[in-house]
Amino acid sequence: MLVVETIAKIRRAYFQDKKPIKQICREFRVSRKTVRKVIRSGVTEFSYERSVQPQQKIGPWRGQLDEMLAENARRAKRERLTRIRIYEELRALGYEGGYDAVRRYAATWVKSESEASAAAYVPLSFDPGEAYQFDWSHEIVVIEGATTTVKVAHVRLCHSRMLFVRAYPRETQEMVFDAHDRAFAFFGGACSRGIYDNMKTAVDTIFVGRDRAYNRRFQQMCGHYLVKPVACTPASGWEKGQVENQVGVIRRRFFVPRPRFKSYAELNAWLLDRFIAWAKAHP
CATH class of the missing domain: 1.10.10 (Arc Repressor Mutant, subunit A)
Structure with missing residues (x-):
């Protein structure tokens, strides 16, 4: 499968x-x-039903095993435990599985840790249609007389620097998908790569370097649009510096002082007119 x-x-x-x-x-x-x-x-996922679902015994112990392996790797080489010793300590905690599963998991963990994360990078120059950057910001507006914090989705084409902005009440996965759908419709198509931070609506697990376990529904969206997702290194905002800069520009230009609206529809119509006018004045 x-x-x-x-x-x-x-x-x-x-x-x-x-x-x-x-x-x-x-x-x-x-x-x-x-x-x-x-x-x-044309589908983005195939599924089937099993008559018997195998339950891997090591599954619930992965977090504990990761901690043990990380602690063992920090020790001096002469003081490190062998994998059979790690297995015995895990058994003492209540693990009921076999040694082979622990050995294979430890080998995979060591291999991933040995990859040089410094060698992984996000290019800062781009060809037309190659990549876009995505990010969220929190802005304060007045809607129907009430001061409201809105979540603003930002999309930036890396080559042309064209932007797309839309406000939402939350940062749920449905809002992420809607923002992408509207942005690609506005741009007239999707790029081959999308650059993101490690937002929870997209990334389930962060590994070493560029490796990520992406959320299944987020992967389906990327598969539908033929987009390859790329996650930035944690605390490395410069890897998506264009959209980070866009957040600051939009905040200073559009949300200071606090604008007033009757609804989200009015807010987003106003945003659309403003950012198109700003993009034309700043090609």
Whole structure:
């Protein structure tokens, strides 16, 4: 069964990179039948029902095992525990699984930790249609006489520097999807990459370097638009500096002093007119 991320990669390779099916099969080690199914169906996820669902015993212990492995890695080399010792300590805490599962998990953890995170970076120069940056900001407005903190979605095309801004009452996943849908409709299409911070509506787990476990529904959205998501390094705002700068500009230009509106619809219509006028005056 293909994971959502692999389906998205196959769709991008075929529709965006124009790669032949034979080459896609070699790159992703899947059959021609599978590739054709992904291309023709247009879906972003395949699912099936199992009669018996296996329960991995190591699953509930991953957090504890991660802590033990991290603590062990910080020790002097001569003081580090072997994997069999780590397994024995985990058993003492109540783990009932076998040693092989712990050994495989530890090997994967060590491999990921050994990757040089410094080698991972986000390019700061872009070709047309290559990438956009996305971020949220919190702004204060007056709606129907009540002072309200609104959540403003910011999208920035990295090459042309064109912007898109829309206000929402919350930062839920539905609002994220709506912001992308409206932004791509406004721009007339999507870019091949999207650059994000590690927002919870998109990223479930942060690993070493650029590796992330993305939320399943967020991956489906990216697969639908043929977008490859890229997450910034934590506390590295310069990797999406364009949209960070946009947040400051929009706040100073549009939200100071506090504007007044009757509804979110009126607010967003006003924002649309203002940011289009600002973009034309600052090409």
